[in-house]
Amino acid sequence: MxxxxxxxxxxxxxxxxxxxxxxxxxxxxGLPFFADLPHADVEQVNRLFHEYGYAPNETICFAGDxxxxxxxxxxxxxxxxxxxxxxxxxxxxxLTPGEFFGSLSALKDDVYPxxxxxxxxxxxxxxxxxxxxxxLEKHPMVALKVLEITSARLREAQERVRQxxxxxxxxxxxxxxxxxGRKFGKRSDVGLLIESPLTRDDLxxxxxxxxxxxxxxxxxxxxxxxxxxxxxxxSILAQEALERIAxxxxx
Amino acid sequence: MxxxxxxxxxxxxxxxxxxxxxxxxxxxxGLPFFADLPHADVEQVNRLFHEYGYAPNETICFAGDxxxxxxxxxxxxxxxxxxxxxxxxxxxxxLTPGEFFGSLSALKDDVYPxxxxxxxxxxxxxxxxxxxxxxLEKHPMVALKVLEITSARLREAQERVRQxxxxxxxxxxxxxxxxxGRKFGKRSDVGLLIESPLTRDDLxxxxxxxxxxxxxxxxxxxxxxxxxxxxxxxSILAQEALERIAxxxxx
DNA sequence: CGACGAATTGAACCTATTCAAAGGGTGTGG
DNA sequence: CCACACCCTTTGAATAGGTTCAATTCGTCG
Numbered sequence: 423m424x425x426x427x428x429x430x431x432x433x434x435x436x437x438x439x440x441x442x443x444x445x446x447x448x449x450x451x452g453l454p455f456f457a458d459l460p461h462a463d464v465e466q467v468n469r470l471f472h473e474y475g476y477a478p479n480e481t482i483c484f485a486g487d488x489x490x491x492x493x494x495x496x497x498x499x500x501x502x503x504x505x506x507x508x509x510x511x512x513x514x515x516x517l518t519p520g521e522f523f524g525s526l527s528a529l530k531d532d533v534y535p536x537x538x539x540x541x542x543x544x545x546x547x548x549x550x551x552x553x554x555x556x557x558l559e560k561h562p563m564v565a566l567k568v569l570e571i572t573s574a575r576l577r578e579a580q581e582r583v584r585q586x587x588x589x590x591x592x593x594x595x596x597x598x599x600x601x602x603g604r605k606f607g608k609r610s611d612v613g614l615l616i617e618s619p620l621t622r623d624d625l626x627x628x629x630x631x632x633x634x635x636x637x638x639x640x641x642x643x644x645x646x647x648x649x650x651x652x653x654x655x656x657s658i659l660a661q662e663a664l665e666r667i668a669x670x671x672x673x
Numbered sequence: 674m675x676x677x678x679x680x681x682x683x684x685x686x687x688x689x690x691x692x693x694x695x696x697x698x699x700x701x702x703g704l705p706f707f708a709d710l711p712h713a714d715v716e717q718v719n720r721l722f723h724e725y726g727y728a729p730n731e732t733i734c735f736a737g738d739x740x741x742x743x744x745x746x747x748x749x750x751x752x753x754x755x756x757x758x759x760x761x762x763x764x765x766x767x768l769t770p771g772e773f774f775g776s777l778s779a780l781k782d783d784v785y786p787x788x789x790x791x792x793x794x795x796x797x798x799x800x801x802x803x804x805x806x807x808x809l810e811k812h813p814m815v816a817l818k819v820l821e822i823t824s825a826r827l828r829e830a831q832e833r834v835r836q837x838x839x840x841x842x843x844x845x846x847x848x849x850x851x852x853x854g855r856k857f858g859k860r861s862d863v864g865l866l867i868e869s870p871l872t873r874d875d876l877x878x879x880x881x882x883x884x885x886x887x888x889x890x891x892x893x894x895x896x897x898x899x900x901x902x903x904x905x906x907x908s909i910l911a912q913e914a915l916e917r918i919a920x921x922x923x924x
Numbered sequence: 925c926g927a928c929g930a931a932t933t934g935a936a937c938c939t940a941t942t943c944a945a946a947g948g949g950t951g952t953g954g
Numbered sequence: 955c956c957a958c959a960c961c962c963t964t965t966g967a968a969t970a971g972g973t974t975c976a977a978t979t980c981g982t983c984g
Contacts (some may be wrong), residue, residue: 429981514834588877640931872962
């Protein structure tokens with residue numbers, strides 16, 4: 423078994439951090455909230471967006487900075503993190519192309535509540551908060567779609583609050599693995615491979631525990647044949663068994 | 674000191690659970706998201722709302738039920754709770770007049786993610802989800818306002834995730850007390866009185882701990898002269914000291 | 925190959941939970 | 955109006971789950 427490659431993850435590494443103009447337009451057109459927008463309007467909107475490339479671990483915006491822009495992931499993976507004074511940071515979300523973050527409000531004195539960091543090489547589009555607001559005002563259907571997405575995220579965040587309150591570390595890790603499997607999962611010869619580089623630190627920051635506890639739980643899951651995992655990658659073998667653990671709410 | 678009344682809380686108990694038509698119109702006009710709406714439109718919108726009264730501990734809507742309506746608190750206090758199979762429930766929010774809950778989406782197969790329960794005698798207005806959606810489509814400014822509120826709530830929920838991940842029970846209780854103080858606080862002869870009946874169970878469900886732990890922390894706070902508390906009420910004496918505890922992130 | 929970052933594992937410690945029991949205030953019914 | 959009953963609250967002691975600190979192993983990339 424040692425002859426097999428250890429890292430089944432293939433992360434695209436483009437030469438330039440910029441994403442192509444072609445990709446950029448495709449992203450905008452494919453954005454959930456621009457989906458219903460007439461072609462001409464998207465073209466117009468396109469001109470308001472700027473584009474930046476980021477290397478892995480590079481910060482896109484800092485929590486506390488004046489929040490003047492809205493960002494849209496075009497390519498790569500972006501981590502949304504909230505800091506604590508103690509250094510024990512929380513990983514709130516991992517964003518894929520099409521998802522947005524940053525400022526939605528028009529308030530001038532607003533600041534970003536979170537730090538956004540590229541997890542892989544990424545391309546991010548951004549637009550001035552006031553420009554985006556003008557779009558929302560002009561296109562009610564876009565505003566409604568953004569509201570729907572925000573609303574769904576609120577539910578997810580509240581579900582996480584519930585889990586942190588009611589579940590053990592084991593249950594929370596199982597839940598996160600299932601969510602990531604749904605979001606990043608791709609069938610492969612090692613199971614449902616989560617296509618995103620994922621350290622024990624990340625896992626800990628997503629479940630409100632320590633690196634060591636996350637590691638212990640993952641080791642146990644692997645021993646039990648539920649997952650397959652290595653350095654910076656995870657793959658799910660027994661989804662149903664994980665679901666049982668995820669839903670087992672400390673009776 | 675035993676001559677003083679023990680319960681400084683005054684909860685209005687109206688005969689009827691219904692709120693007056695007068696109050697109802699005033700509420701609609703005062704709603705954050707209807708604030709900018711022309712008078713005539715509000716009158717029109719008013720006709721789409723239904724009105725119900727609830728006794729303390731009565732359930733307004735059940736998690737899992739088909740989500741067809743949006744609710745607005747007109748009078749009283751409403752608890753938003755998310756259940757766990759184990760019975761360890763989580764108190765997500767305590768709503769005051771003007772705040773909304775229920776369904777924002779137009780999806781037909783949607784269900785309420787939470788159970789809403791009257792904490793005090795309450796009056797609640799409700800509107801069909803599709804009717805509300807039509808209002809949002811017709812009045813972009815209303816949609817934007819709703820988006821802003823939802824967005825702010827998302828931030829709060831994420832802040833709670835951070836706290837559950839990074840703070841001790843003591844820190845989380847201190848935080849909740851400060852938030853409630855800001856939301857319900859009224860200066861009185863016993864300090865900043867939180868005008869909402871609040872049990873140790875509620876506190877535990879808001880901080881992800883047990884009734885006993887919440888009680889222990891509250892006892893300690895009282896011993897230290899930070900708060901004054903009794904059966905179903907709390908008052909803050911030393912806000913700054915609480916803030917220090919709330920921000921002390923387990924170094 | 926060598927070095928660094930990531931992951932694992934062990935053992936002591938500690939916070940918070942659990943289970944159990946007793947005390948206290950409120951409001952209701954006699 | 956008083957007394958009782960119920961629910962809320964408090965407190966104690968034992969336990970468990972998780973953290974912390976420290977040391978080691980392992981894998982990947984330069």
